[in-house]
Amino acid sequence: MSEAAAHEKIEQQHFILNESLWKVMVRLSWPAIVAMVLYGLNAVIAAVFVGRYIGETALAGVSVAYPLTQISAGFGSLIGVGAGSVLSIAIGRKDTKKQERLLGHVNSLCIIFTVIYMIAGLLFSEELIRLMGGEGEALALGELYFSITVFGALFWIYGLAANMIVRAEGKMKSAAVVMGIGLAADVLFNYIFVVLLDLGVAGAAWATNGGMLVYTLLGWIYFGKGLSSFKTNVFSLHWDSATIKSILGLGMSALIMVVMNLVQGVVVFNALARYGTVQDIAFYGVVYRVFTFLLTPIFGLMRALQPVIGINYGAGKNDRVIKSYYMFTLASMLLTVPMWAVSMVAPDAVLGLMLPDQEFTGEEVTYFRVYMAILPLLSAIFMALTFFPSIEKGKPAAIIGIARQLVLYVPVMLIVPAITGVSGIYYGSLAIDALMGLWTLIMVRKAFAELRSGMKPPANHAAGVI
Numbered sequence: 001m002s003e004a005a006a007h008e009k010i011e012q013q014h015f016i017l018n019e020s021l022w023k024v025m026v027r028l029s030w031p032a033i034v035a036m037v038l039y040g041l042n043a044v045i046a047a048v049f050v051g052r053y054i055g056e057t058a059l060a061g062v063s064v065a066y067p068l069t070q071i072s073a074g075f076g077s078l079i080g081v082g083a084g085s086v087l088s089i090a091i092g093r094k095d096t097k098k099q100e101r102l103l104g105h106v107n108s109l110c111i112i113f114t115v116i117y118m119i120a121g122l123l124f125s126e127e128l129i130r131l132m133g134g135e136g137e138a139l140a141l142g143e144l145y146f147s148i149t150v151f152g153a154l155f156w157i158y159g160l161a162a163n164m165i166v167r168a169e170g171k172m173k174s175a176a177v178v179m180g181i182g183l184a185a186d187v188l189f190n191y192i193f194v195v196l197l198d199l200g201v202a203g204a205a206w207a208t209n210g211g212m213l214v215y216t217l218l219g220w221i222y223f224g225k226g227l228s229s230f231k232t233n234v235f236s237l238h239w240d241s242a243t244i245k246s247i248l249g250l251g252m253s254a255l256i257m258v259v260m261n262l263v264q265g266v267v268v269f270n271a272l273a274r275y276g277t278v279q280d281i282a283f284y285g286v287v288y289r290v291f292t293f294l295l296t297p298i299f300g301l302m303r304a305l306q307p308v309i310g311i312n313y314g315a316g317k318n319d320r321v322i323k324s325y326y327m328f329t330l331a332s333m334l335l336t337v338p339m340w341a342v343s344m345v346a347p348d349a350v351l352g353l354m355l356p357d358q359e360f361t362g363e364e365v366t367y368f369r370v371y372m373a374i375l376p377l378l379s380a381i382f383m384a385l386t387f388f389p390s391i392e393k394g395k396p397a398a399i400i401g402i403a404r405q406l407v408l409y410v411p412v413m414l415i416v417p418a419i420t421g422v423s424g425i426y427y428g429s430l431a432i433d434a435l436m437g438l439w440t441l442i443m444v445r446k447a448f449a450e451l452r453s454g455m456k457p458p459a460n461h462a463a464g465v466i
Contacts, residue, residue: 017310027116031172033300038179047206049190058201062140067262069149072156074258075113080164085389087168088307092314094323099230104238115247121150145205152209159215169229170307178218192216197394248388253397260405267413276422297335301328302386318451325387332379348401365424381440396443408432
């Protein structure tokens with residue numbers, strides 16, 4: 001670690017531990033939100049180039065394959081969230097040994113998950129695309145796209161994990177810069193492979209891999225040049241069972257969320273296909289994209305909250321931990337309200353951005369408003385997904401992810417639409433999120449009581465067990 005990095009580390013820690021939480025939130029949040037927007041745009045780039053320069057069938061194939069490519073991103077999130085939580089707490093506790101060896105554990109996990117993902121992805125690519133609804137030429141093109149992205153799995157996993165570790169240091173601007181460079185590289189590669197070289201769907205897949213390679217290279221440069229706030233060896237390999245258990249336990253909720261979102265997509269689209277029309281499927285797709293886009297500020301604040309809670313928790317400043325949760329939750333609500341209000345007041349205008357030639361029925365407008373109704377209140381749930389791992393409680397965050405999608409979404413979407421038709425999908429979603437919000441707040445308040453009482457974590461707490 002360079003002298004400049006060491007000085008920056010001391011200043012950053014002092015800032016997070018002692019400065020006004022409002023100032024901390026503002027400084028860390030805006031670059032984190034920018035970073036999340038930039039990362040989200042990566043999902044759009046391939047679709048834009050494929051749809052514009054290759055064709056509608058190719059776009060259908062890529063669209064079917066895209067959710068599967070997010071499994072590798074899920075592994076990256078698992079490692080990045082877990083390692084980031086371990087790092088933030090170690091920084092707060094001034095545990096330099098754990099900081100120095102952390103990247104070695106991250107490297108080991110990246111290699112293992114890459115091998116597992118590549119074997120499964122290459123052996124069962126056709127079956128997986130078919131499961132997502134791929135048929136005919138779309139099936140073939142989707143399998144081609146997915147198979148090529150599998151070869152870049154290491155870059156998908158390591159690139160995202162490394163960026164999350166940078167955020168866990170509190171260096172949101174550095175993480176945002178990396179995201180910006182990676183996005184620019186993705187656009188450039190797509191232009192070269194798809195437009196200039198006319199490589200079709202294969203070119204789009206290699207371009208996406210190229211963008212993730214840039215993320216990985218920047219991560220290696222960042223850690224290798226001593227720019228991080230902790231001393232480390234960029235290509236080291238370590239395997240301490242307790243540390244590995246901590247990373248997996250505290251990061252598991254991130255992977256579960258990715259997998260459960262995939263399950264939710266399969267169940268919902270199957271319900272739409274069974275009880276609705278092609279127009280219903282297209283309409284839901286637009287509603288879901290608008291919903292997800294409006295969550296972007298919340299996702300950014302989640303990333304900014306992680307080092308604030310982790311470092312303060314590690315330093316034993318539990319009052320600041322509790323205040324941070326409240327403050328970031330309130331801020332994310334306020335940030336989502338303006339666009340949410342526009343969506344509720346003028347749904348036709350918002351939906352028309354993606355379906356410009358369609359006139360929406362009163363029933364569709366109602367469905368949209370019902371689906372969007374509770375969005376600002378979801379801030380409490382998403383901040384809890386960051387809060388729990390950052391105080392060494394991985395299990396509640398994992399339970400939230402599993403309960404929402406598997407325990408509630410699957411049975412509701414299998415039963416309710418069979419009785420009420422398509423409307424059950426929208427009203428069922430509202431009921432599920434309302435119930436999850438209430439349950440999450442109960443778990444958070446219980447954790448607050450433990451923090452206020454100064455309870456010491458149990459011996460097996462590092463693994464995320466409560």
